[in-house]
Amino acid sequence: MSQTYRLASGGRIDRSKVLNFSFNGKTYQGYAGDTLAAALLANGVDIVGRSFKYSRPRGIIAAGTEEPNAILQIGSSEATQIPNVRATQQALYSGLVATSTNGWPNVNTDVMGILGKVGGSMMPPGFYYKTFMYPKSFWMTYEKYIRKAAGLGRAPLQNDPDSYDYMNQHCDVLIVGAGPAGLAAALAAARSGARVILADEQEEFGGTLLDTRETLDGKPAAEWVAAVVAELEALPDVTLLPRATVNGYHDHNFLTIHERLTDHLGDRAPIGQVRQRVHRVRANRVVLAAGAHERPLVYGNNDLPGNMLAGAVSTYVRRYGVAPGRKLVLSTNNDHAYRAALDWHDAGLQVVAIADARHNPRGSLVEEARAKGIRILTSSAVIESRGSKHVTGARVAAIDTQAHKVTSPGEWLDCDLVATSGGYSPVVHLASHLGGRPVWREDILGFVPGDAPQKRVCVGGINGVYPLADAIADGFEGGARAATEAGFKASVGNVPKTVARKEEATLALFQVPHDKGTARAPKQFVDQQNDVTAAAIELATREGFESVEHVKRYTALGFGTDQGKLGNINGLAIAARSLGIGIPQMGTTMFRPNYTPVTFGAVAGRHCGHLFEPVRFTALHAWHVKNGAEFEDVGQWKRPWYFPKAGEDIHAAVARECKAVRDSVGLLDASTLGKIDIQGPDAREFLNRIYTNAWTKLDVGKARYGLMCKEDGMVFDDGVTACVADNHFIMTTTTGGAARVLQWMELYLQTEWPELKVYFTSVTDHWATMTLSGPNSRKLLSELTDIDMDKEAFPFMTWKEGKVGGVPARVFRISFTGELSYEVNVQANYAMGVLEKIVEAGKKYNLTPYGTETMHVLRAEKGFIIVGQDTDGSMTADDLNMSWCVGRNKPYSWIGLRGMNREDVVRENRKQLVGLKPVDPNVWLPEGAQLVFDPKQPIPMDMVGHVTSSYASNSLGYSFAMGVVKGGLKRMGERVYSPQADGSVIEAEIVSSVFFDPKGERQNV
């Protein structure tokens, strides 16, 4: 199909590069340099979608970020689907596949549209709050259909094949927007030697200069742009980021830029390239040169395809060489928009008329239009357009803007394009992200950035500085100021010469009156994406929604993917008029990031899949993998869970591992336990203050188990600490608790007891720890070490230094299994070699590697707790039956002592840790299962505790568990019951939590 609406010449497109693309299944052609929107218009495609509530046909209305209608699905394969792409911002590429997001069976013949016409009248704002309530059970069904109708595009159903990243950037001056003011600011800042980042959302720098009819120094403005960009490119400390939207202005001058690196090339990034990137920028100074958005006038049927912003008309004609129609009517309240009519006229197209709401406009551009013979109707506006799928006519009538009335019947003008301009709204979004409320300026009829503590400068259109020369001058001045404030010597540049014009003020007009009144007039759309009409806003205020936030929330005004860039100011002006208050009293809604939507993947960067969070491996990990371990996630660590042999499930493997430890010897990688090296003359005193038990008498060479509590007296970590020298200890913590214990110790040392001379170093990763446990552990280790392993020479709860497997080692004789055990610590880099020697020597003892599951079983048989599993932050040492570990008479009031003496904490009948023995030895109590004394009571039941650990034990010959039970320590021998989801009840006896070798004879050998 030929490009019927392509002008014969002009535009910044490359007519030698024809690009094929498809829209709704049909193939079209466009040119390199087109946006998708421009290419669609060139091909005469007018309906790009259907509105979601009323199913009305919708066309392209804008040429940039403010476009609410041309929101398309892009993607040539399932995995590369991209929902909700704004066609006005999507560069055309060869092979682009686009479809509309709503409309059935298609956008041109849409069945829902009929429904929308009939049912639309029953869908005022908030209609869903007023209905679908009866019968009660039907809401979920109603909702299903509402959900189906809502939403724009669709997410891919396959995983994203592309990768993304983010990058930290630092600069002296970040300039947002590369229009006339931004380019000037960048030049002024960059020339001073400052590190400058210049970012702009468009495909190329220049902003409005790329399609303006204005000249600079007598030459097309684009030539000035090219010169400036060339100069910036040549400077070493300047980063130029086109296709990069500054989306969020966060605290302390931290801004995020969303750069689309390959979206102009295809829906999938070329192999080896990153699709999008987020720049996380910390800027010393920020220059906001975001410009202004033209706002429309709101009138009847203003959503019909063929209604367009005046500035967009100019952009399509001048930048893309596309005429989005043949016969133009312009409706305006300002001088600037006359450019659209002049551009149209210059392109050899027919301007039917200009309706100017002002009484007697005499600005330079107005006179220029008059001189060209264009018909100008003053005190008039387009009050409605008509047509079934495209504009065929516009009704222009005289209006009284003060009285908000139509004062003449008006006339219908034949046309196929209505251009509209209601003035300009500075793009205050970024300036307002941090809560600085925008300020209304009556002279420009727009909100400008309010005061904010951020170190930023606003230049150009965002300040309401619209004339080209003024905007460039403002940019130079602002850029120089920003660089100066950042510590550079900066000066302003030369402002190129522009044509001086007389420009008259804009008339305050936001909604064009209609002779039928707002409620009965043809629909006057304010927010086209959400089908919010002027009548809806009036209704909202009538129903009592008076705050701007209420109006927004009740009508959905500004909730769309354009976040109200097009119509929000119109909307709040309409609400203000309806409430009889001024626009400044009405105020704006909150501006929040993002300025335009940002891909989830780009925000996530590389941190997904296996890189979601760092993985910590022990020095022996490769050996575990080689030996078939299954792994458990503990904190960030991968710990071997169990080592299944061929054909074994977890139960069989754990049974075998347990037996091997009890019968001979097993090997556990205990490297993940936190290890903190504590040194200093006050080390011992420090331990006394942060452990519940006493450390004064722990001799060099000895080790002791300790409990830690928070100030509330609740246990929060535990572990063994060994005395290396009188001023030197090695502390172990739980695997998951290592970092927080260290941080907590530092907190007390630095803020409470700075007088103590003690220093902490995390050495978790420096040492690898191999635990040999079982009756043969001594024999095995003896073969590999020069340490005297004699029972008397190396007693329980002591440690020795020596060599194991030929390398320096610290060996601790401590036990978490109840068996004779040795923890061998060697420098992590030697660990694999030592392990191999141990394994080799261990063959004759059936040395069996075991994982966390077996460790859990073996320790539970001994009644040893695991903090975090058997405790939950609400258990004291007494609750755990560990009063033996509490030094109540220590001189210093250690952390936790006062807390454990509070009224509720010393209460009788607290939940206490006990052993639980199911009456049926083959039944396993689920871990977590709640316990009751009376299983026959009605629901809600009186729960008295729960199971914390539970295992089918092999050494014992019956299943067993640990759990907490109210007053459990005084209830030995009594029964508790656990009602299960299937209706069954598990009965268990309360017993001592030490099931195995209660006298501790097995390790005492």
Add this chain to the structure above:
Amino acid sequence: MLHIFCPHCGELRSEEEFHASGQSHIARPLDPASCSDQEWGEYMFFRDNPRGIHHELWDHVAGCRQYFNVTRDTVTYEILETYKIGEKPQVTAADKQEAAPVIAKGQGEKV
């Protein structure tokens, strides 16, 4: 994202390197045993939680691992000063109007 001047490192660093640890200048009672349950509860849990000037403890966890104090406005999030443990704040809620420096210590340097 906050930009915090670590008084130990002498540099402005991004919030990601730090950990916020709540209100500062809460001294642990010297004789906990003499505290009533109420007094102990106040010490552990009750906080000023002000809307405005807040003196708070931060930990440079991914840096020097030192704790220090920050005076920050909890409404605007402006950091008015940072200072070491044991030092007194220069800016307090009472004298904010007069004393609050517009530029925090260390700000304005290269970032």
Add this chain to the structure above:
Amino acid sequence: MQRYSGFGLFKHSLSHHENWQRMWRTPTPKKVYDVIIVGGGGHGLATAYYLAKEHGITNVAVIEKGYLGGGNTARNTTIVRSNYLWDESAHLYEHAMKLWEGLSQDLNYNVMFSQRGVYNLCHTLQDIRDSERRVSANRLNGVDGELLNTAQVAAEIPYLDCSKNTRYPILGATVQRRGGVARHDAVAWGFARAADALGVDLIQQTEVTGFRKENGAVIGVETNKGFIGAKRVGVVTAGNSGHMAKLAGFRLPLESHPLQALVSEPIKPIIDSVIMSNAVHGYISQSDKGDLVIGAGIDGWVGYGQRGSYPVIEHTLQAIVEMFPNLSRVRMNRQWGGIVDTSPDACPIISKTPVKNLFFNCGWGTGGFKATPGSGNVFAASLAKGEMHPLAAPFSMDRFYNGALIDEHGAAAVAH
């Protein structure tokens, strides 16, 4: 009160919707009220409604410094569930759940309560233990809950990555099928309209600047528009509770933190339930409009700015992409923050205070929205009788002195 129905909509469409009544009046404050509620959010409005409806106390004012439902009610991610661990909280939230189940009809206002099911994913063995513990407790408390294995999770939640190829593979999930979402604004407006109809004065744009006391008892509130007397005052000002307490002359065991959330652009239905993961730290649902509604953890510092720091958003989206890799190409439309008053045990404070006749309802942390009707209901009963409702009693401030905390940290999908 003008009754809402489908027929009513039809009738009004004939007159171009020009005759709808106001949803609530804009009354001039009286000199004195039986009860003043400070804070016109969901909880405050619900309190006023139940005071009027269930206790016949209609001489009530709700004083709101901004607009109704404009605080956390307008900023939350609308999740409703009652599957809390401890008896005290389970009973309170289940009380709310039962009210949710008839709320639209009770208020004659469709709050769009949608029982789509709430899933909490388990990624570690300890998650499984904790989940079994919670589900078991829920069941015996009369709260529905199930523990699913990985295969069941995969079958019920399409596109969730249940493979072993993730950083923290999914080992199972709990589900509360009665849980779901509701339309947050509608809850505030529905309660406001119904309370107004019963005679409650809703006074907006009026800020309470102090409490007037006599003999240790409150007798009214100072506002920027003058003094208003009251026999009892209930303060329900989430996000500003600490500030209100300061005005009343005491402190609370609270810190106010930013809590952030975000929405995607609207897309066609793809997430049919609420999915939360404590371990990878994010949760997601999809609104009826099509937005993916995504929650993040709180920022670790006190902040009243209704915004937090960007890395929290980053981490949350990393979690979402980790759970649903196919959503990587969907785009984030908007992010925002609320102010949550976090208590040391992640449970609310519904309590008398050191000032007689002054009651506080605060500290809901990240979990306030789901409790709205229940919170209002028990607070209304407490204000009416001057004694705490039995369901509210365990949430007294005393627990921070005597140690009887109700530690629900495991119950929230975000870290405190």
